[in-house]
Amino acid sequence: MSEALATISRPQRWDVPFESEMGAEAVARILSIPPFSQIDASRFPASTSLPDILLNDTGLRSFKKNQVIVREGDYGNSAFFIITGSVRAALGKDAIPAEVLGRRQPEKKDFLSTLRQLWGNARYPEVRSLRRYKDAKAGTEHEKVDTTAIFLHDIPSVLKGGTAVLTAGMFFGEIAALSRTPRTATIFAEEDCELLEIRWQGLRELRLRAPEIKQFIDTNYRKYSLENHLRETKYFKDLSPAELKEVANQTRFETYGSFDWHSNYKKNRDVAPEERIKEEPLIAEEGQYANGLVLIRAGFARMSQKYNQGERTASYLSRGQMFGFDEIAHNWNSKDSAPLQYTLRALGYVDVLVVPTSVVEQYILPKIPQSEFPPPIVAQIKQINDRRDGELSTDVVEFLVDNRFINGRATMVMDLDRCTRCDDCIRACASAHDNNPRFVRHGHQIGRYMIANACMHCLDPVCMIGCPTGAIHRNALGGQVVINDTTCIGCSTCANSCPYNNIQMVEIRNEFGEHILDQESRPVTKAAKCDLCVEQVTGPACINACPHDALTRVDMQDTQTFAKWLQR
Amino acid sequence: MASTLTFFSKRRLINFGLLLSAVAAFWVLQEIYANGIHATAILSGATLFGTCLVLALFNARKKLPFIPLLKASTWTQFHIYAGWFAVVVFFFHTGLRLPDGRFEIALYIVFLAVALSGVLGLIISRIYPSRLRLYGENLIYERIPGLRQQLQTDVEKIIWKSVNETKSFTLARMYESKLKDYFSTKKNTLLHLVGSEEAVNDLTEELNQLQRYMVASERVFLAEIIECVKAKDNLDMQATCQGVLKYWLFIHIPLTFSLLLMGLLHGLMALAFN
Structure with a gap:
């Protein structure tokens, strides 16, 4: 009898709880602690009740004194609530040297496992073991988490910057978890402590239905994230703590566009670019006085300049970049006054911090040596396709921005003048992934270059927003967007959310090539996409397999490397 | 000067330099042997066979994409320049003359066929990709038959619509x-191989000539048909060039294995009878 005849039950959200040892007693205990005790449980629907969220999306964790809880730079898919004890956050970039943090190397296949692929790969596409799913439901298989305990020793000597203590009743890690960005600080236990770790799907539900939690988190966000962001920004690093606090107090938070920008983008994709640009929320306009320094906190913004009857995109900005500094510096330094040279518009969704010009003039500019000031502004308009070495040409920038490829951290770019359509990349991908390639050698084209339909491992992976189980998540070490096949319930939310159509739903099979069915005899589907060969020792098989140097993966934030590749 | 060279130009220069060095080193070795034990034929034969063996390993490397054995593009570069090296050694070995025995002549021809198919592959892999891009929409090879069928259905719909709306049969007769x-099969393969647009231009011209026999409303349908003719031409061109890019290896690789087998036999016989 083939394995397919023994069907599996259709996967559900909480088939695999975040922590299998979480029980009713622990849930009752958490519900007795504020702010959880203040939550009105009736606001939650029966299908996702408050106790169920705590039971399935949270886990209790104990940490010893000086034990590292989260590391700066790691990608976090969960937030923490301090139940007892206190923790300390090391503030500032690289506040603790990387070598002290005991960061693991990404887990790769060992030599034998690599070799085993030669004969061990299934004959049919998308073959899965039924046992794997049954074990997961029985609680014997869990997502791999880094459980290695790392302790800091001789803390005063390893700490480079300041620290902040967080005590019982506070949250941390929620920014990284909710905004799908790397952790901004290393946090270690100040003393023995007990924490509640909350998977971000659970945190999202709590924020949605419990205003107490939302307010709690939002207040924390403004209080800690703002100063941290300023501290990491060029020109703000040298401010004293008191000055930084003052600057932070006068800084405004502004949000433009919609958080789930992908649905709007998909709707307007066919609208003419010159019309679409007008729909983009305006943050600052060319020709106006620069009344504030704009710092991009999250999302993307388009920097454009009037050009004949339209607008020419000069560049795009993302997290950590600023707008308006050259003009503010020019006006402070020169007798004449220069208005904003570019227009800034939100691309989808963008969070910005606006530091008023007067604050910049009072605290920032006096500290900058004259040699580091930007050159005086001379009104000039570059011609279309003016291009220097190491710069992307205007048409490429327009193409990347219009199609939102700027979101990509590992965008697959193909040079069609070198690609012989041999499909070695496709075959290599298939041999590394269940006999089914994880990308399509097809996509948008600009000149001789094509952006193939392959997961770009986005800076803002909107595919993760709606995932009910957290199956699609970031790899904690490399930040690659990957799917945990065991916890994927095949709901297609991620595939529908991906603005680039880079996630496919596949029907899975048993080792005999027969479809695996649920109780109602429907094929069980799973989401499948490029995982950047995260487990392969060679890295992405597609790049390695290309015999003609026609294919690469590009981080669109690193425009210089991309420009160099285009001009090779 | 050197800083203005692109990555590919630099790589070409370096690889060409390495090729010249290898040829020079081989020539020096030949000279040493020629003055010594007079076994130059064995040296050049063994070098040639060894080089061909290593060249053939490229195919094996392609089957092992997940094993860390350098990038395939590095192998390609090695394959190209080691291939040229093999050609040079081959002429050292044969002394630029046809061998005597039948088996040796067959081996000689097979080597030339492998080398020529390799050079042809190199040329088309450098010429066809840009031609494919510039000619028309980039298509996936396996989807072309389906697209061709779809296009034919679309054309037939246009013809029916034209007949129904204009009551004129000019287009239907032409169809x-x-x-x-x-529209039913792949056409003009040879012309597409050499990049000629002669056939499609002739056909569109012939269709345009029909305008004078048409009512105004029929000309709208004619314009649509001409677009379809151009789309079909692109399908044929993509199918032809992509097909050649895919299938030339089906000549090159079997010939290579024949060459290795024959080369091995030739070597064994040479050692046995000398």
Whole structure:
């Protein structure tokens, strides 16, 4: 009898709880602690009740004194609530040297496992073991988490910057978890402590239905994230703590566009670019006085300049970049006054911090040596396709921005003048992934270059927003967007959310090539996409397999490397 | 000067330099042997066979994409320049003359066939990709037959619509006499191989000539048909060039294995009888 005849039950959200040892007693205990005790449980629907969220999306964790809880730079898919004890956050970039943090190397296949692929790969596409799913439901298989305990020793000597203590009743890690960005600080236990770790799907539900939690988190966000962001920004690093606090107090938070920008983008994709640009929320306009320094906190913004009857995109900005500094510096330094040279518009969704010009003039500019000031502004308009070495040409920038490829951290770019359509990349991908390639050698084209339909491992992976189980998540070490096949319930939310159509739903099979069915005899589907060969020792098989140097993966934030590749 | 060279130009220069060095080193070795034990034929034969063996390993490397054995593009570069090296050694070995025995002549021809198919592969892999891009929409090879069928269905719909709306049969007659065959199978393979657009230009010209026999409303349908003819031409061009890019290896690789087998036999016989 083939394995397919023994069907599996259709996967559900909480088939695999975040922590299998979480029980009713622990849930009752958490519900007795504020702010959880203040939550009105009736606001939650029966299908996702408050106790169920705590039971399935949270886990209790104990940490010893000086034990590292989260590391700066790691990608976090969960937030923490301090139940007892206190923790300390090391503030500032690289506040603790990387070598002290005991960061693991990404887990790769060992030599034998690599070799085993030669004969061990299934004959049919998308073959899965039924046992794997049954074990997961029985609680014997869990997502791999880094459980290695790392302790800091001789803390005063390893700490480079300041620290902040967080005590019982506070949250941390929620920014990284909710905004799908790397952790901004290393946090270690100040003393023995007990924490509640909350998977971000659970945190999202709590924020949605419990205003107490939302307010709690939002207040924390403004209080800690703002100063941290300023501290990491060029020109703000040298401010004293008191000055930084003052600057932070006068800084405004502004949000433009919609958080789930992908649905709007998909709707307007066919609208003419010159019309679409007008729909983009305006943050600052060319020709106006620069009344504030704009710092991009999250999302993307388009920097454009009037050009004949339209607008020419000069560049795009993302997290950590600023707008308006050259003009503010020019006006402070020169007798004449220069208005904003570019227009800034939100691309989808963008969070910005606006530091008023007067604050910049009072605290920032006096500290900058004259040699580091930007050159005086001379009104000039570059011609279309003016291009220097190491710069992307205007048409490429327009193409990347219009199609939102700027979101990509590992965008697959193909040079069609070198690609012989041999499909070695496709075959290599298939041999590394269940006999089914994880990308399509097809996509948008600009000149001789094509952006193939392959997961770009986005800076803002909107595919993760709606995932009910957290199956699609970031790899904690490399930040690659990957799917945990065991916890994927095949709901297609991620595939529908991906603005680039880079996630496919596949029907899975048993080792005999027969479809695996649920109780109602429907094929069980799973989401499948490029995982950047995260487990392969060679890295992405597609790049390695290309015999003609026609294919690469590009981080669109690193425009210089991309420009160099285009001009090779 | 050197800083203005692109990555590919630099790589070409370096690889060409390495090729020249290898040829020079081989020539020096030949000279040493020629003055010594007079076994130059064995040296050049063994070098040639060894080089061909290593060249053939490229195919094995392609089957092992997940094993860390350098990038395939590095192998390609090695394959190209080691291939040229093999050609040079081959002429050292044969002394630029045809061998005597039948088996040796067959081996000689097989080597030339492998080398020529390799050079042809190199040339088309450098010329066809840009031609494919510039000619028309980039298509996936496996989807082309389906697209061709779809296009034919679309054309037939246009013809029916034209007949129904204009009550004129000019386009329908043209379809029956010429276009039906054009849309049903791949056409003009040889012309596409050399990059000629002669056939499609002739056909569109012939269709344009029909305008004078048409009512105004029929000309709208004619314009649509001409677009379809151009789309079909692109399908044929993509199918032809992509097909050659894919299938030339089906000549090169079997010939290579024949060459290795024959080369091994030739070597064994040479050692046995000398």
